[in-house]
Amino acid sequence: MKKENKVLIGVLGGIVIILGIIGLIKAGNFIFLIPVFIYFSESLHNGFGMDVWLARAIVVMLVVPFYFSVRMSTSLKKSERAQGIVFLSVMLCLCFFALFMHTGEQFFNHQTGEPIKWYAKTPEGYRFFDSPGYDPKYGIQLKPVGQEVVKEAENRQKQTQVSQQNQVEEGITFAPGETKKVIQLEPGKWTRWIITPLETSYRVDGPKDLLLRFIDGTVVENKSPSYVGVKRGIFKLTANSFGEVIVVVENRP
Numbered sequence: 001m002k003k004e005n006k007v008l009i010g011v012l013g014g015i016v017i018i019l020g021i022i023g024l025i026k027a028g029n030f031i032f033l034i035p036v037f038i039y040f041s042e043s044l045h046n047g048f049g050m051d052v053w054l055a056r057a058i059v060v061m062l063v064v065p066f067y068f069s070v071r072m073s074t075s076l077k078k079s080e081r082a083q084g085i086v087f088l089s090v091m092l093c094l095c096f097f098a099l100f101m102h103t104g105e106q107f108f109n110h111q112t113g114e115p116i117k118w119y120a121k122t123p124e125g126y127r128f129f130d131s132p133g134y135d136p137k138y139g140i141q142l143k144p145v146g147q148e149v150v151k152e153a154e155n156r157q158k159q160t161q162v163s164q165q166n167q168v169e170e171g172i173t174f175a176p177g178e179t180k181k182v183i184q185l186e187p188g189k190w191t192r193w194i195i196t197p198l199e200t201s202y203r204v205d206g207p208k209d210l211l212l213r214f215i216d217g218t219v220v221e222n223k224s225p226s227y228v229g230v231k232r233g234i235f236k237l238t239a240n241s242f243g244e245v246i247v248v249v250e251n252r253p
Helices: 003-048 052-073 078-102 147-169
Strands: 118-122 125-129 180-185 201-205 210-214 219-222 226-229 234-238 243-250
Touching (some): 003 052, 125 147
Antiparallel strands (some): 118 125, 201 226
């Protein structure tokens, strides 16, 4: 056989193989959805105790865009293939993120009752993890959760919320029409909660070592002469020296 004929047969054979692979991928898209459908349906039903029909309905709602994303990602057109890969990646990320958010408060397997989280009792309280090992901050070996641990952690959280709510109710507020508060600082001590009015921005003028601790636990170090908040603030203040802080409310209706 001539060399040219061998090359031609090789090229044609390669084209046939490539077309065959693409055809199998195209034909296999729908088949590929079956194990995906089963996996996510069972995950929702068995993992979360969700009604089996509701779980299936949710998965079916995701199947159609998932199917077309897979088809687009195997397209011969580069632009369409790129869009399909992006859509498919976004859908998978959203699904896994939704599962992660939904399992945040789940400590035991729905079917077996076995613990699916581990904990460490630290100076900060209970810290929970999704796998065994050691607490990365304190180096304490993790233990599987039990019913008493979950109850105690929830009780502590409720007590903290009640205590925090009481402190907020006793906090420093602005009277109607008032736009400025002068607050005295004591070294190393936090002030009471300072609550700015709704639908206003505010500015905090104080020392450069001023710390602000917000109601959600976030702590901000103010390294400039002023800290500006663009929405209602609920925060405490502290510094390493005596001094005063001026809190100014702006854009008050």
